[in-house]
Amino acid sequence: MNEIKKEDLEQEKKLGEEKLKKRKKNIIKAIVILAAAALVMIIASAILQKVQENRNKEKLYSYDPRTGDYGQGFFQPEDDIMKDADYVDKNRTVSYTYQGVGTVYALDEKDTVPAQARLFIDYFNAAINGDGKTLNALFTEGYFKNNGKEIDKYPDKFAQQKIYAMEVSTIGYPETQNTIEGVLTRDRFKVTFLLKNNNGQFRPDLPEPEDGTVPVVFEVLTVKDKSTINHVYLLNYARNE
Numbered sequence: 001m002n003e004i005k006k007e008d009l010e011q012e013k014k015l016g017e018e019k020l021k022k023r024k025k026n027i028i029k030a031i032v033i034l035a036a037a038a039l040v041m042i043i044a045s046a047i048l049q050k051v052q053e054n055r056n057k058e059k060l061y062s063y064d065p066r067t068g069d070y071g072q073g074f075f076q077p078e079d080d081i082m083k084d085a086d087y088v089d090k091n092r093t094v095s096y097t098y099q100g101v102g103t104v105y106a107l108d109e110k111d112t113v114p115a116q117a118r119l120f121i122d123y124f125n126a127a128i129n130g131d132g133k134t135l136n137a138l139f140t141e142g143y144f145k146n147n148g149k150e151i152d153k154y155p156d157k158f159a160q161q162k163i164y165a166m167e168v169s170t171i172g173y174p175e176t177q178n179t180i181e182g183v184l185t186r187d188r189f190k191v192t193f194l195l196k197n198n199n200g201q202f203r204p205d206l207p208e209p210e211d212g213t214v215p216v217v218f219e220v221l222t223v224k225d226k227s228t229i230n231h232v233y234l235l236n237y238a239r240n241e
Helices: 002-057 115-129 132-136 141-148
Strands: 094-098 101-105 162-170 175-178 183-196 216-223 226-234
Touching: 094 115, 101 115, 115 132, 115 162, 115 183, 115 216, 115 226, 141 226
Parallel strands: 094 162
Antiparallel strands: 094 101, 162 183, 175 183, 183 216, 216 226
């Protein structure tokens, strides 16, 4: 009996030692796996941080529509575009949509409209009238400096533009930040319009209306009820069909 008990005890001891060894191996294995996972996370985090740093270093340039050329030739400038009855009959209102809420504004409607909408009304009025001085004032200096790739300002006066079918709508959501001047709101708007008899002095990149338009995105900064255009991005080429 004593021998049996002794054998049983030795067997139990042996099994216990094997379980202990197996447990230690599992613990070591788990530690190695966790260490490897932590290393992978550290490496991935470092790579992502490097990518982000490189992105931050990349210069973002605005699209300058006056460097484009539709290539179909331009019409002669006209002294008074309002003598064109066909143009006068066109839809010359601004369809403005902010965060899904749409409003239609007349070009002489500015006093009771939001700052961002007022900016676009001023923009289209200045372009139609060939008022480069007013147009230039609607952009930030950063737009013209363009991260070192400077964009020329409009001449104080250029030929009138037969602009119509103006549509402006927000893309994404507004961003806000506190500045010395006050709360700054950053919006992005998709902007499209048609230009009849393009004379090349405002948007030489635009085709004739029947061939479509060139949508762009305006980054608009608003502080204390004053909005300015900070960047212009080329969205894509879209045909009106």
